[in-house]
Amino acid sequence: MRAVVLHRFGAADELRLESTPDATERTGWVVVQVRASALNWHDVLVRQGVYRSPLPHVPGADGAGVRRDTGEPVVVLPSLHWGTDQAAPSAGFQILGDVERGTYAELVAVPAECAVPKPPGLSWAQAAALPLVGVTTFRALFTRGRLAAGESLLVLGASGGVATSAVTLAAAAGARVVVTSSSPDKVDRAKALGAADGVLHTEHDWVDAARRCTPGNAGFDLVLDPVGRWNEAVRALRRGGRLVVLGASVNDTARMDVRSFYFGQYDLLGTTMGSPADFAGLLSFMAETNAPPPVIDRTFPLDAAADAHRHLESGAGFGKVVLDHV
Structure with missing residues (x-):
């Protein structure tokens, strides 16, 4: 062969x-x-x-x-x-x-x-x-992240396989999705897939700009971080919000303020890939919601x-x- x-x-x-x-x-x-x-x-x-x-x-x-x-x-x-x-x-x-x-x-x-x-x-x-991005994203959003209809989701990055999959799956589930990118064109393309808004993470105040996309500027219910920007990701969360980490393409180490983390009542969730049961859940979800390929x-x-x-x-x-x- x-x-x-x-x-x-x-x-x-x-x-x-x-x-x-x-x-x-x-x-x-x-x-x-x-x-x-x-x-x-x-x-x-x-x-x-x-x-x-x-x-x-x-x-x-x-x-x-x-x-x-x-x-x-x-x-x-x-x-x-x-x-x-x-x-x-x-x-x-x-x-x-x-x-x-x-x-x-x-x-x-x-x-x-x-x-x-x-x-x-x-x-x-x-x-x-x-398979890989699908099962990884499904597990991150739903099995681990517990994303529900009506919640807000911030996806760090707008163009990779996980990011585009997260936008389409979360939008199909009835969540309000915001993305970050270094490119206005990629933000626009993410909106075409179902994102409600987007911000440029090349701007120094991008976390504040992202929070302004949430009701009362309170922050997001869930942040999906496939790149390793934990410090900014936690700052984008509402109090009691969840951060799901599934990659380290930008940073493979992170320094965090411990007191502000536990006072904020945040969840920090790690995940990678997914099980055959997760994949079956993804396929059922796509069939039920007509989520795009x-x-x-x-x-x-x-x-x-x-x-x-x-x-x-x-x-x-x-x-x-x-x-x-x-």
Whole structure:
């Protein structure tokens, strides 16, 4: 089979399309013929060696295709070995593409529970773009964040896969969504997806500007932070509000004032990925609310995976970057 192979960690140029042995079935696992795969920032970290993946390695967490044993169209849930505890993953939890070879290939092997029937109406690109950001965002907003209709949500960032997914899912749930961005154009595009307002986080007073988007300037019920800006995020909350943290692309450490945190009665919630039950909840939610599919920014052919990574890292896109395997 053809696959994008990483022989050493480093820049995007290290991703090369090669011929490799076929993925094979094993007990409890199935092989999926991949029609499309989607990029995530997680893939960049794998490429850079942050997760110390075994080399040579095939990256990629997200994908959609056809089960070779049944011919059924499926999406690949990249949450491997979650376990039975819905509160947190098991000690054996992995994200597909960390240790196991991933979806930047014509074939990928996954546990049978991770080959989920493809939702009707989604293109291959949309189906491939759904699993990681979809299940991650659903768990962050609803399982962990307890977002309810009528509440206010601030999403830090307006253009990435998690951010665009958060806007569409939260708006479909009846929440009032505000986003931050460095680009007025991206704020406008988030509004087109369902955000009520947006502010530029390049401005020194952006937290105050965001709070002015809430009733009585009281602050938000929930803030979703996929970048690691905890200090500003907590200041944007109403008293008793919840902060859900699911990324560290801007900061991987944070200093916080402890007294103001506990006097504010805030909740600080960490999350990543989601369980098969979370993914089932996402699919049911999308069917019940007619929430729109993932936003696709650009599609690249499989042999242009390096170009796709460079585009993702540029920050110029809006939505998901997808590799077309057909």
